Amino acid sequence: DTGVSQNPRHKITKRGQNVTFRCDPISEHNRLYWYRQTLGQGPEFLTYFQNEAQLEKSRLLSDRFSAERPKGSFSTLEIQRTEQGDSAMYLCASSFGREGAVLFFGSGTQLSVL
Amino acid sequence: AQTVTQSQPEMSVQEAETVTLSCTYDTSENNYYLFWYKQPPSRQMILVIRQEAYKQQNATENRFSVNFQKAAKSFSLKISDSQLGDTAMYFCAFMNRAGNQFYFGTGTSLTVIP
Numbered sequence: 001d002t003g004v005s006q007n008p009r010h011k012i013t014k015r016g017q018n019v020t021f022r023c024d025p026i027s028e029h030n031r032l033y034w035y036r037q038t039l040g041q042g043p044e045f046l047t048y049f050q051n052e053a054q055l056e057k058s059r060l061l062s063d064r065f066s067a068e069r070p071k072g073s074f075s076t077l078e079i080q081r082t083e084q085g086d087s088a089m090y091l092c093a094s095s096f097g098r099e100g101a102v103l104f105f106g107s108g109t110q111l112s113v114l
Numbered sequence: 115a116q117t118v119t120q121s122q123p124e125m126s127v128q129e130a131e132t133v134t135l136s137c138t139y140d141t142s143e144n145n146y147y148l149f150w151y152k153q154p155p156s157r158q159m160i161l162v163i164r165q166e167a168y169k170q171q172n173a174t175e176n177r178f179s180v181n182f183q184k185a186a187k188s189f190s191l192k193i194s195d196s197q198l199g200d201t202a203m204y205f206c207a208f209m210n211r212a213g214n215q216f217y218f219g220t221g222t223s224l225t226v227i228p
Contacts, residue, residue, distance in 0.1 A: 042218040043205070045218075093159075093216075102149070103161075105151075105158065108157060
């Protein structure tokens, strides 16, 4: 399978705990995006990487959220001190680094904060 | 900031009929890219069609075509010969030239009725 891979598929945690999600993009894709999606809504942009550089961050990405992409390969999204409002699907996408390149999405990580 | 608006939260169509989903967007840029993505109940985001703003010709992919009106900032999706497998959420999306801004609309839930 050479698509975008996200792990875990599901995560259940208690309020106040920290969680980390991983995204493995399609190899040779140097652009990587994170989105958050609640049921019945469109994906909301969180952050964008070009190679290892985080070039764009949404105001939705509060100080409890941090994303990294060491060496420009896989990426991690960490949420500290989770809140019930963080419950959502977290989607990762990747694309080639050329103008107009299509985004390919992973299957997402569904987070439930109890 | 770019915004994408989908004014039809829900739509339905009889199998084999044609349906059009609406999308408008706001941008000050002249060159950009527009997309329609489909998200079935599995929640896997799948590309339907892509349009380059500097091309006047409307994009077509088999049963899917768009009506791109650049001056009106309108980008509607027409699905011909609707099939049961077309039942899904459909999202319109905007991407700037640099690729660091990729925003979705709120989506239209389409149901194909047998």
